[in-house]
Amino acid sequence: MVEPVLSVRGLTVEIPTRHSVLRPVDTVSFDIAAGEILGVVGESGAGKSMTGNAVIGLLDRPAHIAGGEIWLNGERIDQLKGDALRQVRGKHIGMVFQDPLTSLNPLLTIGQQLVETIQVHLDVSGAEAKNRAVNSLNEVGIPAAAERIDAYPHQFSGGMRQRVVIALALCAEPSLIIADEPTTALDVSVQAQIIALLKRLCHERGTAVMLITHDMGVIAEAADRVAVMYAGRMAELGPAREVLTKPAHPYTVGLMGSTPLASAGKERLNQIEGSMPRLDELQPGCAFSPRCPYAQHKCRIEPRPTLEAHEGRAACWLAGEVAE
Amino acid sequence: MRPLVSVNKLFRVFDVSKPWLNRLLERRNKALLTAVADVSFGIPERTVYGLVGESGSGKSTIGKIIVGLLAPSSGSVEIEGVDLFREKDEGTVDRIRSDIQMIFQDPYASLNPRWKVGDIIVEPISSRGGDTVGVANKLLEQVGLSARDATKYPHEFSGGQRQRICIARALASEPKLIVCDEPTSALDVSVQAQVLNLMSDLKDDFGLTYLFISHDLTVVRHMSDTVGVLYLGRLVEEAPRDALFDGPKHPYTQMLLQAAPKLDGSVREADIPKGEIPDPINPPAGCVFNPRCPFAVDRCRKELPELRKLGDHRVACHLAE
Numbered sequence: 274m275v276e277p278v279l280s281v282r283g284l285t286v287e288i289p290t291r292h293s294v295l296r297p298v299d300t301v302s303f304d305i306a307a308g309e310i311l312g313v314v315g316e317s318g319a320g321k322s323m324t325g326n327a328v329i330g331l332l333d334r335p336a337h338i339a340g341g342e343i344w345l346n347g348e349r350i351d352q353l354k355g356d357a358l359r360q361v362r363g364k365h366i367g368m369v370f371q372d373p374l375t376s377l378n379p380l381l382t383i384g385q386q387l388v389e390t391i392q393v394h395l396d397v398s399g400a401e402a403k404n405r406a407v408n409s410l411n412e413v414g415i416p417a418a419a420e421r422i423d424a425y426p427h428q429f430s431g432g433m434r435q436r437v438v439i440a441l442a443l444c445a446e447p448s449l450i451i452a453d454e455p456t457t458a459l460d461v462s463v464q465a466q467i468i469a470l471l472k473r474l475c476h477e478r479g480t481a482v483m484l485i486t487h488d489m490g491v492i493a494e495a496a497d498r499v500a501v502m503y504a505g506r507m508a509e510l511g512p513a514r515e516v517l518t519k520p521a522h523p524y525t526v527g528l529m530g531s532t533p534l535a536s537a538g539k540e541r542l543n544q545i546e547g548s549m550p551r552l553d554e555l556q557p558g559c560a561f562s563p564r565c566p567y568a569q570h571k572c573r574i575e576p577r578p579t580l581e582a583h584e585g586r587a588a589c590w591l592a593g594e595v596a597e
Numbered sequence: 598m599r600p601l602v603s604v605n606k607l608f609r610v611f612d613v614s615k616p617w618l619n620r621l622l623e624r625r626n627k628a629l630l631t632a633v634a635d636v637s638f639g640i641p642e643r644t645v646y647g648l649v650g651e652s653g654s655g656k657s658t659i660g661k662i663i664v665g666l667l668a669p670s671s672g673s674v675e676i677e678g679v680d681l682f683r684e685k686d687e688g689t690v691d692r693i694r695s696d697i698q699m700i701f702q703d704p705y706a707s708l709n710p711r712w713k714v715g716d717i718i719v720e721p722i723s724s725r726g727g728d729t730v731g732v733a734n735k736l737l738e739q740v741g742l743s744a745r746d747a748t749k750y751p752h753e754f755s756g757g758q759r760q761r762i763c764i765a766r767a768l769a770s771e772p773k774l775i776v777c778d779e780p781t782s783a784l785d786v787s788v789q790a791q792v793l794n795l796m797s798d799l800k801d802d803f804g805l806t807y808l809f810i811s812h813d814l815t816v817v818r819h820m821s822d823t824v825g826v827l828y829l830g831r832l833v834e835e836a837p838r839d840a841l842f843d844g845p846k847h848p849y850t851q852m853l854l855q856a857a858p859k860l861d862g863s864v865r866e867a868d869i870p871k872g873e874i875p876d877p878i879n880p881p882a883g884c885v886f887n888p889r890c891p892f893a894v895d896r897c898r899k900e901l902p903e904l905r906k907l908g909d910h911r912v913a914c915h916l917a918e
Binding site (some may be wrong): 468 | 785
């Protein structure tokens, strides 16, 4: 088997509070191969952004990695600190955030920002760096890149700004990109452009992508495989098409039923009752059991099944039966 | 039959110029942004009219004009035959106003954090001096919360529950029309499904009419009877829901539907849309969509197409047939 670019094993993030220790990410395992897009989907508070931030080492204190391992290209990165971490961040892992306006410096031209990033990570001359900057802008589809390079972020539209952010993330030629809700702030027609761009660049360059989103539609468009998260845990992991058309975990079933897209023409949406539990109110047993229409006694008391990166698709005691 | 709401040749222009001294020094002209241009449509009673469009298409501006939060620059909005901005008789204005309510996008910003939920819900009645005894409890139960919640404050509720409170408040004055401006955009999918189902149920129970404004095609498709598509402040196409989604006639609608993600995971064969919405301060000449339109001909660059009837559709395109 080909060595995956990113390999996460049993990742656990903890936030100590005065009363208890919260676990926004709880024993999460997954792999991303080169050129593959892994979609991480879940509702707000499911822990998807926290997982992405843990991988790139951007957790804000007091949140910290409390267990598990993160391997990037065969190197363990979860224990890196200071300079060693900064080397990995940006050079080996690029990040695209939701809001392109706040992730660019408004006081610097986009050229300055690109050149700075390139020179920090690659050993090239100023002229060469500028050359690369223009090329990367061309590549993300910014018209007249050579002139636009001296423009400031506010002179670009939302979609163009997100392209600049993608160019920034890609300019040091990282092997992994973490895209956290990259299209959520954009209009549908621009969203389609950005997704197509991400897909093309990653397949061409063999970059692995962790695409974090709440939008099932974006997952269906872009992802090769999808990981569904619920209350900090991995609920289901599998090839995108299979998870979307034949969901195995009751939560994924509910999520698909709630999507107006999937139930076009129906009078009512199949809603999931209730809402996601707060992290300090988790029950023993499966976190989804209070809302699950199939839940049995076993689900409420036994520790929930953990989903390993390779085996099985759904972290559910009843996975096989529910699918029927 | 007269529609409940009729919008006639509505225009709204915003002055976005810099202050006059800056204009003088920088030798700039006044900058006018036309947010809504020549929009006409009607909403029959007990139906749902969906307005879709991308950001900057003027959908929220139309919603605000209909509820009376903004005045039109020209044109008119008639509700039950009364134009709220021209009507002189205060009694009539007051009666019509109590028939209109609005639900906003952000349930965190649209509830006063210092008021108890019960007081928030009955405000539309108490501000008119009506009898509020027991109203809040009844409404809370109708929107799926419990009567005990009336004594709590908004921060004790989740986003979906807050939106239910907003809906309860909108129902308090027993309105006929509710303008919903992106009511579920701030909510998670599973909560969105709960709120959409609730809104459908209430529509049947109370005989409501909705103007449903959203950028989300799937939500609009789920909720609406008739859908109007806006582009740069203009209505480019309007049709019954199924006709619009199954056979869009305007190139913009076609592009929008193709750009929307599909859930079957099929590989996209259609072209990816070109370009972005142009600057509304200097809209393109002719048809506003022509710079992005794959079919544009010379005529489209010179002549603004009228909204014309075409079967079930109304389309503003020279070439549609």
